[in-house]
Amino acid sequence: MALRTRLTELLGIEHPIILGGMGRGATVPPMVAAVSEAGGLGVLGVTRYPADRVAEAAAEVRDATSRPFGMNLLLFAADDAAVDAVLAQRPPVFSTAWPWPERDLRAVFDRAHAAGARVVHMVSAVDEAVRAAEAGADVIVAQGTEGGGHVGTVAGMVLVPMVARAVEPVPVVAAGGIATGAQLAAALLLGAEGVLLGTRFLATAESPWPPSYKRAILDSNGHDTELTEIPDIANGTVWPGAFDRARRNRLISEWAGRENELRRHRAEVAADIARARQEDDAERGELNFGQSAGLVDGIESCADVVRGLTAEAEEVLREADRFLS
Numbered sequence: 001m002a003l004r005t006r007l008t009e010l011l012g013i014e015h016p017i018i019l020g021g022m023g024r025g026a027t028v029p030p031m032v033a034a035v036s037e038a039g040g041l042g043v044l045g046v047t048r049y050p051a052d053r054v055a056e057a058a059a060e061v062r063d064a065t066s067r068p069f070g071m072n073l074l075l076f077a078a079d080d081a082a083v084d085a086v087l088a089q090r091p092p093v094f095s096t097a098w099p100w101p102e103r104d105l106r107a108v109f110d111r112a113h114a115a116g117a118r119v120v121h122m123v124s125a126v127d128e129a130v131r132a133a134e135a136g137a138d139v140i141v142a143q144g145t146e147g148g149g150h151v152g153t154v155a156g157m158v159l160v161p162m163v164a165r166a167v168e169p170v171p172v173v174a175a176g177g178i179a180t181g182a183q184l185a186a187a188l189l190l191g192a193e194g195v196l197l198g199t200r201f202l203a204t205a206e207s208p209w210p211p212s213y214k215r216a217i218l219d220s221n222g223h224d225t226e227l228t229e230i231p232d233i234a235n236g237t238v239w240p241g242a243f244d245r246a247r248r249n250r251l252i253s254e255w256a257g258r259e260n261e262l263r264r265h266r267a268e269v270a271a272d273i274a275r276a277r278q279e280d281d282a283e284r285g286e287l288n289f290g291q292s293a294g295l296v297d298g299i300e301s302c303a304d305v306v307r308g309l310t311a312e313a314e315e316v317l318r319e320a321d322r323f324l325s
Contacts, residue, residue, distance in 0.1 A: 002014075002314070003015060003016055003184075003188075003310060003313060003314060005171070005188065005193040005194055006171040006193045007171050007173060007193035007194035008193075008194070010118065010138060010171060011041055011068055011092070011118060011139075012092070013036075013039060013040060013067070013068055014039030014040075015038070015039040015040050015306055015309075015310045016173075016184070016188075016193060016194025016195065017035075017039075017040035017041070017194060017195055017196075017197065017306050017309060017310065018041045018043060018070075018120075018141075018173060018194060018195070018196040018197070019031070019032060019035040019040065019041065019042045019043050019196075019197065019198075019201050019302070020043065020072075020175065020196050020197060020198035020201070021043035021045040021046075021070060021071070021072025021095045022045050022072075022149065022198050022202075022288075023045035023046075023047045023048075023072070023074065024045075024286075024288075025208055025277075026045065026198075026202060026207075026208065026209065026288070027042075027044050027045045027208075028044075028208045029057050029060035029061045029064065030060075030206050031201065031204070031206040031207060031208065031302060032044045032061050032069055033060075033061050033064030033065040033069070034064075034204075034206045034301065034302035034303060035201070035302045035303075035306060036061075036065045036067040036068060036069045037064070037065045037067060037303065038302060038303035038305075038306035038307060039067075039306060039307075039310075040302075040306045041068060041069065041093060042061070042065075042069045042070070042302075043069065043070035043071065043072050043095050043120075044057055044061065044069070044070070044071050044072065045072045046071050046072065046086060047072070047073050047074040047078055047082075048077060048082075049085075050085075051081075051085035054071070054085045054086055054089060055085075055088070055089060057071075058071065058089035058091065068092040068093060069091060069092060069093065070091055070092065070093030070094065070120065071086050071089065071091040071095065072095035072096065072097070073086060073094075073095070073096055073097075074096075074097055074098050075096050075097065075098060075099035075100070075105075075108065076098050076099060076100050076103075076239065076240050077237075083111060083112075087111060087112060087115040087117065088115075090115055090116055090117070091117055092116075092117060092118065093117060093118050093120055094115070094118070094119050094120070095119075095120045095121075095122070096108065096119065096120070096121050096122070097121065097122035097123075097141075098122075098150065098239060098240055098242060099240070100240050101240070105121075105131065105132060105135035105136075105137075106134075106135040106136055108135075109135050109136040109137060110136065113136065118138045118139065119136065119137045119138045119139070120137070120138065120140075120141060120173070121137040121140060121141065122140075122141040122143050122175065122196075123140060123141065123142060123143065123163065124142075124143050124145075124151060124152025124153075124154065124159070124241075124242070125152055125154065125159075126162050126163055129142065129163040129167050129172075130166050130167060132167075133166075133167040133170045137170065138171075139170065139172070139173060139193075140163060140167050140170055140171070140172050140173070141172075141173040141174075141175050142156065142159045142160045142163040142164070142172055142173070142174060142175065142192070143159075143175040143176045143196075144156025144157070144159050144160070144174075144175065144176030144177055145176060145227070145245070146176045146177025146245075146290055146291040146292065147175055147176030147177060147198060147199070147245060147290040147291075147292075148198055148199045148202075148225070148245050148246070148288045148289040148290030148292075148293075149198065149244060149245060149246075149290075150239055150242035150243070150244055150245075150288075151176060151227070151242060151243065151244075151245055151290075152241070152242065153243075155176075155177075156175070156176045156177055156178070156187075157190070160172065160174045160187060160190045160191060160192050161191050164190070164191030164192065165191070171193040171194075172192050172193060173192055173193060173194045173195060173196050174187035174190065174192035174195050174196070175195065175196035175197070176290065177290055177291050177292045178195045178196075178197055178292055179197065179199060179200040179292035179295040179296055180309065180312060181308065181309040181310065181311065181312020181313040181314075181315070181316060182312060182313070183195070183292075184309050184310070184312070184313040185312075185316040185317050185320075188313070188317070195309075197292075197305075198290065199217060199289040199290045199292045199293050199296065200292060200295075200296055200305055201302060201305065202214065202217060202289060203217040203218060203293075203296050203298075203299055203300075204299060204301060204302050204305060205299060205300065205301045205302070206301065206302050210277060210280040210282075210285075211280060212280045212281065212282040213277075213280075213282050213285060213287055214299060215282070216247055216249075216282045216287055216289070216293075217289055217293045217296050218293075218296060218297065218298065220247070220289070220293035220294050221294050222291045222292070222293060222294020222295070223291075224247055224248050224293075225245050225246060225247055225248060225289065225290065225291060225293070226245070226248050226252065227243035227244065227245055228243065228244055228245075228246055228256070229243065229244065229259060230246075230251065230252055230255045230256065230259065230262065231244050231246055231251075231273070231286045231288070232244055233255075233259055233262050233263055233266060234255075234262065234266055234269040234270045234273055234286075235270055235273075236266055236270070244288060245288065245290055245291075246286060246288050246289075247282075247287035247289060249282060249283045249284070249285070249287060250283040250284060251269075251273065251276075251283070251284055251285065251286065255269070272284055273285060273286050
């Protein structure tokens with residue numbers, strides 16, 4: 001038995017599992033290639049990469065795998081030149097998220113299709129999904145608020161079926177709070193054609209996160225994250241209607257309720273966040289992981305994650321008929 005969905009057929013992958021194209025150095029070519037080699041879809045976050053680095057990164061992925069992969073841009077921070085730099089590398093999948101309302105998505109997606117790419121677009125609300133589907137997206141990712149990093153306010157259990165209903169027949173991928181094969185099976189039954197994972201892949205051998213950051217995921221009980229603007233204020237970034245889910249560490253606790261003061265100290269705090277990662281200090285760093293951390297018990301390879309989730313989902317689906325009398 002194998003999981004075959006519209007997503008696997010459309011993207012030419014073996015398993016309906018996507019590595020979220022996380023930015024700020026959370027995804028790197030070896031990690032992306034490892035997921036793709038295992039039969040999933042690895043996606044590399046390349047927002048704010050200069051054009052030469054985009055080319056280098058695409059070459060690094062292709063040197064490590066001949067299987068499909070994707071490159072992701074946050075559209076609010078990516079102008080037409082950035083889009084062109086990515087599409088010049090002709091990635092099999094062009095992944096996008098978080099545009100400003102005035103961005104012409106059809107123009108962006110048409111350029112991607114002309115370059116031979118499938119378009120995968122992430123949303124956090126039904127109206128965003130409809131807008132992207134009408135603009136020509138090939139796949140819609142419905143991200144629930146349980147996810148790490150930048151999210152909306154609706155939980156995936158509700159968002160996924162609403163989006164699937166609203167954009168049919170466009171395939172939908174469930175994201176946010178997913179770390180197990182049982183959740184993959186549940187997502188398929190909710191109307192999704194696959195899942196996208198971020199937090200689970202951050203706790204892998206190929207993840208570039210420092211050891212203490214990975215340990216923070218393993219130590220999490222799932223209740224130690226919160227929606228905050230503190231990392232974005234420190235980084236000087238304004239997102240279009242998103243909050244940042246991050247671990248409640250010393251960085252977050254120290255500045256909670258003092259956001260206006262943080263704006264006056266932005267540069268020094270941003271520099272300290274960067275140093276924290278170099279010094280492997282999970283209390284001072286920006287740890288954008290989600291509630292699914294409470295389900296992550298160990299550091300595995302990306303391949304083991306992909307195969308383990310798939311095997312568990314298959315077993316769950318085989319046993320599902322026991323609920324029928």
